[in-house]
Amino acid sequence: MNIRTDNRNRLFFQASLLGVIAVLALSSPAAGQWWRFGADAGTPFFTDLLFNNIDAINVDRNLRISADDLDAGSVRVRGRVEADRGVIGRVESSLDGGLNWQEIPFNERGLFAFEFRPDIERDYRFMIRAFSTTGQVSDELDHSFVFRVVREDTRALARKVFEEIIRLYSARDRARFMSYVSSRFTGNAVALDSALSSDFSLFDSIRITPNIQSMGEFNGKWNIYFSFNRQLRSARTGETFRDRANTSLTLIREGESYRLYELATPLIFGLSDPSEVATSDTLDRGTDEIIEVDEDGEIKIVTPDDSEELDDPDSDPAPGIPHNIREGSVDLSVQVYADGSGIGHGEAFSLFDYTKKGIYATMTFGNELGSFVVFGDEVEAGEILGSGPISSVTSVPAEMGFLGEDSEPEEGRLYALKLIDGTYAVLQLSDVVINDDEGGIFETMTFQYRHQRNGTPNF
Amino acid sequence: MKKIRIVLFLLIAPVAVSSALAGTGIIIPLEPPDSIIITPSDTVYEIDGFFLEEDTGRRSFEWHSRISHEQHGVSGAGSGSSFLDSGGHTVGEVEFRSYSPVGENWSGELNTTFQVTQSRRYDPSDFSVRQIRYILSDSSGRNHLTLGDYYASLSQYSMNRSLKGLGYQRNFREGWYMRIAGGVFHPRWDHVAGLGKNRPVDRRAVGLRAQAAGERSILGVNVLTAWDWDRDPERTTQTTYSQMLYSLDWEHRVSGIILSGEHAYAPTRRQPAGGSDEDITGSANRINTRAHAGNLRFQFRGEHVTPDFYTMAGGAAVDRFRIYARGDYRIDSNWSVYAGNDWYRNNLKDRLTSTTRTLIPEIGLRARGLFDRRSLLFTSGIRRRVIRTEKPVGRESISDRLNLSLGDRYRALSLRGETEIMLNNRRKPSPGTKTRDYLYRLVADSRHLFLSGSLEMRPYITLSHQEIEDSLTGKPVRINSLDFDLRGTAVNNLSFGLSYGNRRNRSSIPGQDNSREVRYSANAERSMEFLGGARIQADFGQSRYRFSDSERNYRENFFQLSFNRSF
Incomplete structure (x- = not known):
């Protein structure tokens, strides 16, 4: 199907829907008397x-x-x-x-x-x-x-609903999925509705295989603890993400059916807004990596420990926990294709959520075009410090100038950064590796970073 | 006592017989009750001050077994991306259930389930105990004791989890009861026994709920103590907690209005691994209102949960202040409108670098039964979501969603069409981005009877078209899909299904692959009388994934055979 056919399809759908709406509007009966507000208050x-x-x-x-x-x-x-x-x-x-x-x-x-x-x-x-x-x-x-x-017992009814809501989520059918969400949902049902729209824009293919481990019932509620295998494919990049974990949800009896009452982390539905959707944690979530979606709609796989950090990336450390400074290293690569088709997108890194990103994403620093260190819109100011061990930097200037890129980077070079959230970081380009093979030239820059998160320039 | 029961039985038997003779589906008016409060299931009938108990003295034993084998095959250059694990996966489950009287007035029910598998896809262990539960209850319905797996439900904030331990409820009179639950929150029995890998922290809790009820009001008091058991050297890296939690929940009904709420207070000790202990105290409050006046329905929800509120056994979204209101007004028997607004923020104690506020207003119009077609349903809505994070983080995004849906049924054919348009505008941080997403979906299903009703066929077809704009390049990704399912039920307990799905993903983003996914499958299920009513189910199918880059192509085959039998 080419673009022209796609446009025709879209026009057809739009025209059909507008036609239906027009028919409905024109056929609106005179009984639609909205100004009679409250006139039927005596009706039983x-x-x-x-x-x-x-x-x-x-x-x-x-x-x-x-x-x-x-x-x-x-x-x-x-x-x-x-x-x-x-x-x-x-x-x-x-x-x-x-x-x-x-x-x-x-x-x-x-x-x-x-x-x-x-x-x-x-x-x-x-x-x-x-x-x-x-x-x-x-x-x-x-x-x-x-x-x-x-004939089925309530356990079978609850199990059927559980399978049905997973099927509807996999079919990306938001409207019918929401019909299975209880009016007493303990999370934010409005946020779940919006998160589903975002999920279905992010993922063009959703496959989930649940395996129920146990079910418990009390007073019309069924709590289902299950493990799942999940595969999500990014609609934008085509990249496939897979994870396995344990989680739980609770269904509540409402009229003709059971409905979704509570969701726990790790989330299986509504990944785009986890803090509003989930109201409890699954203690035994397993040690496997979990798919999450950040505020910018970036999909990533994080370990449970990272997940706790990422829930609130700008949170201050709790008193008594000595983790004002976060240290780490990251490899950022770029590829020049051997067939002459050009240069691939480089990789970048964000000190806001400590994840890799595309070079054009909201980022702190990145590797572009093979010999440039670039700084992104998370950087307010910066300065090249020289060289030496990164641990030797005990403070950086509180006020620094604009730092957009370093077009002649050298191994061992240190950079001081002030981020737009008011925090400071020290960065070191510790290694540059270039591999030349049949596929083209791959260049990988290794960066060490130290991020002072308490807002002071002292490390 | 036994004689009294026999006499009462002789008195009530004619009434019961006359009801039975009256046939099923006949309405029998009863004396209006004094209260609408839901009571535990009655097994006692009161006549002129005497009680007649239902016969609960039966003894039974039954067991159910299920064996399932899956065979997966993955091939192609891109098989590493497959969802399936190649090879065979077998799982067997057996469940035992027995009922027996205990003394004159009590009855017991024992449920146990065991599972055996060689596949890590199903379970990390070859053998696992899935359920052990013993329920002891008296014939008056006043005492109810559960040992083993128990779903402990006190209130949302205090306790709402499955545990392994005990639960006891004592009913006093309608709406009045006391409930106690205690145990450890391990989903797996091997973890309770200290076995198995990757055990989470041992979280233990004891909770008590006392509820009183009046004609229009309910009041519940909940007290919970919970603590993490952190002596295991494997788990020294985890932060552990211990707490007392007190909560009060209530409901009150006045004419057309239902008010309810819960208020919780939780002093908690947090013990970070390698850090010093810290005492935190938080509170959570929620108030709900549902009102009905004439054609207007209104609901309000307010919730305030402080950042230091931590519930070890219940549920809450912490560091949140939320106000939600929605009104639905029925214009006439066909048309109704609604409007709602959701507003919430975090950073209630100014501990974060910046505060995020979210605003979600929406309006909508619905119609049902237009043109005297009761099954016709039209819905529409516009929703805006505004998320603003203050400086220095400085984020702002606005997304508008318009959705329209129209469905109807024509004899056996049901049709539903819907569209959803999302306009996303990220203003900050700059440079901002604007994208548009479109979704169109058409769903049809129908039901047909053949061979004098002995064969029922239900075909389902779904067509959808989606366009998603990439925020980095502004280029669209177009996704077209077709799904077809055919489900059939025939006499002799045979059911079967066929399924076909075709999805094409065309990306205009430079460097991105186009892809196509085709899957088809078939299944059949049959109860075999000569095998004692055992059910045999078979599924098989294939999925093919094709990409512009053929090195990513792969194919999945699967086959599953299941056998279920009750004894």
């Missing part, structure tokens, strides 16, 4: 609806319960109906889509109850309505759904 409405212990007040189309949920073979329906003005005059329910209505007694507080014995695997078209003494009736469609008792 149901505030509670329970099928045995299952909350059915927000059930949309289907309510499926397991045979485990039955109480001596029966379903006991309990609920409460209220009206802002007027008094409730009558409550009725139907199991055949409104063909037959049964009056239900209720007390002065609007509480009512009834029961029925359902057949297994048979559909019942449940409806309930209430009339006020002023003649107003609740909307029958509010609590109208197909009810069925299925």
